[in-house]
Amino acid sequence: MECAYHRSGVCRSCTWIARPYAEQVAAKQDAVVRALAAAGVTGAEGIAWLPPATSAPAGFRTKAKMAVGGTIDRPTLGVLDAGLRGVDLSACPIMAPPLASAMPGLSRFIRRTGLLPYDVPRRRGELKYILATCADDGALLIRFVLRSRRQLGTLRRGLPLLRELVPGATVVTANIHPTHEAIIEGPEEVVLTDAATLPMPVGDIVLRVGPRSFTQTNTAVASQLYRQASAWLTGGAPAGGADGAAPGAPRELWDLYCGVGGFALHAARAGVPAVTGIEISGQAIDSAREAAAGLGLAPDAVRFVAADATRWARSQGRVPDAVVVNPPRRGIGEDLARWLDGSGVARVVYSSCFPATLASDLAAMPRLRPVAARLFDMFPHTAHAEVAVLLRRAA
Numbered sequence: 001m002e003c004a005y006h007r008s009g010v011c012r013s014c015t016w017i018a019r020p021y022a023e024q025v026a027a028k029q030d031a032v033v034r035a036l037a038a039a040g041v042t043g044a045e046g047i048a049w050l051p052p053a054t055s056a057p058a059g060f061r062t063k064a065k066m067a068v069g070g071t072i073d074r075p076t077l078g079v080l081d082a083g084l085r086g087v088d089l090s091a092c093p094i095m096a097p098p099l100a101s102a103m104p105g106l107s108r109f110i111r112r113t114g115l116l117p118y119d120v121p122r123r124r125g126e127l128k129y130i131l132a133t134c135a136d137d138g139a140l141l142i143r144f145v146l147r148s149r150r151q152l153g154t155l156r157r158g159l160p161l162l163r164e165l166v167p168g169a170t171v172v173t174a175n176i177h178p179t180h181e182a183i184i185e186g187p188e189e190v191v192l193t194d195a196a197t198l199p200m201p202v203g204d205i206v207l208r209v210g211p212r213s214f215t216q217t218n219t220a221v222a223s224q225l226y227r228q229a230s231a232w233l234t235g236g237a238p239a240g241g242a243d244g245a246a247p248g249a250p251r252e253l254w255d256l257y258c259g260v261g262g263f264a265l266h267a268a269r270a271g272v273p274a275v276t277g278i279e280i281s282g283q284a285i286d287s288a289r290e291a292a293a294g295l296g297l298a299p300d301a302v303r304f305v306a307a308d309a310t311r312w313a314r315s316q317g318r319v320p321d322a323v324v325v326n327p328p329r330r331g332i333g334e335d336l337a338r339w340l341d342g343s344g345v346a347r348v349v350y351s352s353c354f355p356a357t358l359a360s361d362l363a364a365m366p367r368l369r370p371v372a373a374r375l376f377d378m379f380p381h382t383a384h385a386e387v388a389v390l391l392r393r394a395a
């Protein structure tokens, strides 16, 4: 893919951009296969690899983290260079179309409201970042990261102007980040719109996305991931058993590290009669419950609990028929891996964004054999790989 920012050297995020796309995908899958073999995962050589779920090479990224620099008259939306000065990347070609079309309006909004970009070396100014998430239908969640509450009034009064300049602006918040640190966001979030969550159609459902919740960055590929996990869990059969259960589907499923509920809600929709999602973020759990209600799912069919995944699983005193785990990069860790291995659960879907921890976790679960796997290319033009593996208990 062609990118003027990469060619001129101002942005090097897409380190693999010069490689043909098919070669990138093959190299990622190869790296995962090697990581599993190197970790000594039992049964790794027998995995049936499904054809990779590929991405559009451009316009796929549904989240933008734009550092704001420059001046009120000429703001930059992009990154900070080595001297901590703003570099504009507002025409980045991997941004999804609703984000790309919002960028000129956001620059105009800064100019018209006089929100002063934060100057890191001088520690002056107010607006540090704009963090935006889009749904495919064009609706946007826009977060303004401010140094203090001083400009909250300006933002509030500016909402009608923002909606005029960026018509998709559905949820707008101010994140207050007073300290001079490298981290992007601060502890306080002020929701400025009536709507506090963004409706986001993904696969067969509509998720609700709040300002601080994790969501996958590539909606088209995430849709394929959730559908694949559902098909693995239900044997690919459609819903419609006597009690609504899909034939061959588990009766009970736990979705550990469920975020706003993508796997859990897909499984419930596909006919798994009792689904529980576990997630550490209370806000994500609120969003998952809102989405479940929006889908008309009964509270006893799918429930969401804010808890630590390992502690919660270990405290139940029973096991479900199937478990989905989709942890952060650090993986599920030895404690949960050992518990799953000894638990008697028959089927596990492990969705991972970091092959090294996937490999060490699978190596710690020798009684759960990897039978099928698929690469989901959420992050084209980088070495990052998302991979899902179906595990079955060895006889």
Ligand SMILES: C[S@@+](CC[C@H](N)C(=O)[O-])C[C@H]1O[C@@H](n2cnc3c(N)ncnc32)[C@H](O)[C@@H]1O
Binding pocket: 214, 215, 216, 256, 257, 258, 259, 260, 261, 262, 263, 278, 279, 280, 281, 284, 307, 308, 309, 310, 326, 327, 328, 329, 353
């Ligand atoms: C890779 S995300 C997956 C989210 C979700 N499955 C999805 O598809 O969007 C990992 C999630 O794990 C959550 N998390 C982190 N530590 C956790 C813990 N100890 N127990 C439960 N959830 C945790 C994070 O808040 C985040 O939402």
